[in-house]
Amino acid sequence: MATDKQTEANRQNAQKSTGPRTAEGKARSCMNHLTTGIDAKSAIIPGEDPAQLQALADRICAELKPATEAERHQVDIVIRCDWQALRYVRCEAQIWSRSMETPIRRNEPNAMGYGYSLSPLAFARLDRRMEVNERLSNGARRELERLQSNRFAAEAQAETAEPAPQPAETAAPAEELGSNRQTDSPSPVVPETGKPVASEGLHHPEDAPKSA
Numbered sequence: 001m002a003t004d005k006q007t008e009a010n011r012q013n014a015q016k017s018t019g020p021r022t023a024e025g026k027a028r029s030c031m032n033h034l035t036t037g038i039d040a041k042s043a044i045i046p047g048e049d050p051a052q053l054q055a056l057a058d059r060i061c062a063e064l065k066p067a068t069e070a071e072r073h074q075v076d077i078v079i080r081c082d083w084q085a086l087r088y089v090r091c092e093a094q095i096w097s098r099s100m101e102t103p104i105r106r107n108e109p110n111a112m113g114y115g116y117s118l119s120p121l122a123f124a125r126l127d128r129r130m131e132v133n134e135r136l137s138n139g140a141r142r143e144l145e146r147l148q149s150n151r152f153a154a155e156a157q158a159e160t161a162e163p164a165p166q167p168a169e170t171a172a173p174a175e176e177l178g179s180n181r182q183t184d185s186p187s188p189v190v191p192e193t194g195k196p197v198a199s200e201g202l203h204h205p206e207d208a209p210k211s212a
Helices: 004-016 023-031 050-064 069-099 101-105 111-118 120-160
Strands: none
Touching (some): 069 120
16 A cells, blocks of 8 residues: 555646657647547558547547447447548548549640540449448448437436335234233022122132032
């Protein structure tokens, strides 16, 4: 266990730390803030801004609000697909730029059409990638919606569920203090007269007075 002096020293050292100062260090630190399981470092290629990926992940997480591992997995897919969509847009622009370099240099009147004719396979391949990426993103959003709908229904059912009835406790009737319980045996009677004998002082039939 750390002593009081060690704790105080650690606190002072923590106050001196100002975090990463270089652009590279800030970029790495930014990627560490991702709230989902996406591998941010492998998602970045040269020319891309890690802070842009972080901002995208923050916006999507704030919008979709995943609460379970299964939901976070679907959110990861959405983040990757949206990041890929931005990448494909830049890629398409670069294909256009490169395809149009030659016709522009030659002062071609239809430089865009001529440039497209130089890279038809590249554009077709990119279109297929963008289509697959969009389907994957839409599928992840539908699955996330299903998972959250089931979770919301389960939570609502748990809140409205009535507690199980508890068995009622019945207490045994208390006997009154000072009361004498009577038995079912009949009161003794006086022989020959058939009249009941007072119970005070008489305990046996032979104790009753005899007639003259």
